[in-house]
Amino acid sequence: MERSEGDFKAFGGGFNRFPKIIPEDCVAYTIYIIDAKLSDFQVQEQLRQVQKAGIKLTNELLKDFIWQRERIHFDLVREKGRRCLRGRTNFGDSVEDEWLIVYILRELSKTFAQIWVTIVDSDGQFLLIEAANALPIWLNPEIADFRVWINSGKLLIIPINRPENGTAQKESRAGVLTLDDALTFLQENQVGLLHLPAVESEAFYRLQKYPKQISDSLHHARIFIPRKLAFILHHDPSYISAAVEAFYLRDPIAMRPLQTCDPKGLNFASTDCVNVSIKFTKTGYAQLKSQSFEPAPVWKEFQATNRDPELHELINMGMKVACGFEMLISDSQSQDKKVVREIKLLLEDLEIGEDRLPSDAEISRWQMIVDDESWLDIDFHAFEKELAGKADVEKKDDKGGFGDRDAQEHLRKMVTRFQSFLNDDAAGTEGAEYVDDMDNDDDESSTSSEDTEANDEKEINFNEDHFTQMMREMLGMASTSANAGDNKHIVNVSSAGSGGISRVRTEGDDEEEVLQNMHEMEKELREAGALELGSKQPFETLGLQQDDVKEEFDARAPEEPDVDDEDVEIDFNLAKNLLESFKAQGGMAGPTGNLMGLMGLRLPRDEDRGGSKATALERPSGG
Known part of the structure; x- marks a missing residue:
């Protein structure tokens, strides 16, 4: 396939090396x-x-x-x-x-x-x-x-x-x-x-x-479905995937056929349901199980007459499957699909009498397989330990962890790779440095320009503990390290163009000098009004009061060393930006949540607390 100039413009400037010719998924x-x-x-x-x-x-x-x-x-x-x-x-x-x-x-x-x-x-x-x-x-x-x-x-x-x-x-x-x-x-x-x-x-x-994973990727579950649907799935169990997808991707137009109150208006009504075992893909079963769905009118009566708690979930899952098939064969855009044509042919055979529905005796002879659903359960505490790389692998039994063993292994491998990347001193700004000989230009001016840019680069050594300490100080909090003055590694920026010599400071006096320079810089910014310290407006826009936030900081650190109240100042502008950034994450993972987590802080989600005053900052116990 020929690649045109307009195939790929994601980077905004005529870049067409990777035309996206394969659809998603x-x-x-x-x-x-x-x-x-x-x-x-x-x-x-x-x-x-x-x-x-x-x-x-x-x-x-x-x-x-x-x-x-x-x-x-x-x-x-x-x-x-x-x-x-x-x-x-x-x-x-x-x-x-x-x-x-x-x-x-x-x-x-x-x-x-x-x-x-x-x-x-x-x-x-x-x-x-x-x-x-x-x-x-x-x-x-x-x-x-x-x-x-x-x-x-x-x-x-x-x-x-x-x-x-x-x-x-x-x-x-x-x-x-x-x-x-x-x-x-x-x-x-x-x-x-x-x-x-x-x-x-x-x-x-x-x-x-593999090949064991082939069978492990399937799930058998017992559900109540219409007898006509049980006949169709017994003929070909693979039809279930198309129905689950139709249910999972439903929209108001697709749900119109389900709004009727007359069971005769549906192909799969709830008037004659049977208990059978259905085979799903694990992905499809999880999609079906996780969906909240208001029962269709014709199914509400069936649910009302069957109030056995043990059967409620079986009926609910069967309703979702039946509704999925109803939406599938009623969708005008699905009429050319092979699965829809085959299902309609089976329904026609039943109507004209060329085939018949299975009796209760025949259904009782069908294989009844029910698999354990523990793979759906997630222990979020174990999940967080896995993400932190602190899971106890040796003591973990087959039922432990946050999910099935494959999911645990995949996450463990991902965390290990990420940690090795973070600890890779040779990694550059793009993850790994490489030398591309094909990018060399014969033009002397281009080569000279590249050399100049390379010489102007700066070597930066980043120390996480020192950065955390500085962030806590800017927020007006006491240092969590009792030996903060004994740190031997500090942030070091040295010009590679000045003779190519890089110095690493290793003495406590050097660290104090850097801190002093930072405080002097902060003082100048405050005098210029750049930091806008002392402003109450940023917190009022977030639904918080400045005094409440300061009280929260003071009350949340009883184990910290005594700090003179006169020396504690909160950079409200910085805190406001952090809170707004965290709020923008919408409860999902993000840079602000990760940064505050490293500092031992856990910000609350922006959710209704029944009228009570939301806590500005939360610290986990033992943090």
């Missing part, structure tokens, strides 16, 4: 056969064999599996004179479906050594994103397109440097490959490919749980 995959000795007909025949093997493998692995939206498929196509197998799958909210496709393609590549597989999604080379912690410094997103391939079960990367054996890798000066360039390299110089075990291990990390 979709994964695209292509299989090539690279062999110059094969004719076009031979390539086509081998691709047909791969296609048949892929269908067979999928049927064996996914016999009872339910896809969230679309299933994997392999279409034999011809583009630019080259034959290949191509597919694109919309996995919706189920990321596990995407990784299942990666697993199937990798297993297929182990069977056919002559095939080369490339797979991307709307984020681009998501395998490299998964392995970001282990990537070489030169492999950045700007040059990653068409460099990542799966062959014989391995993850192989086309290097950026040109081989020395004469088979030049065709690429632009910026190191960007086209598909033709990549296929030419694979055909002429396969020995030059990079196989990096660390990158492969990170990229394929989620595949370790």
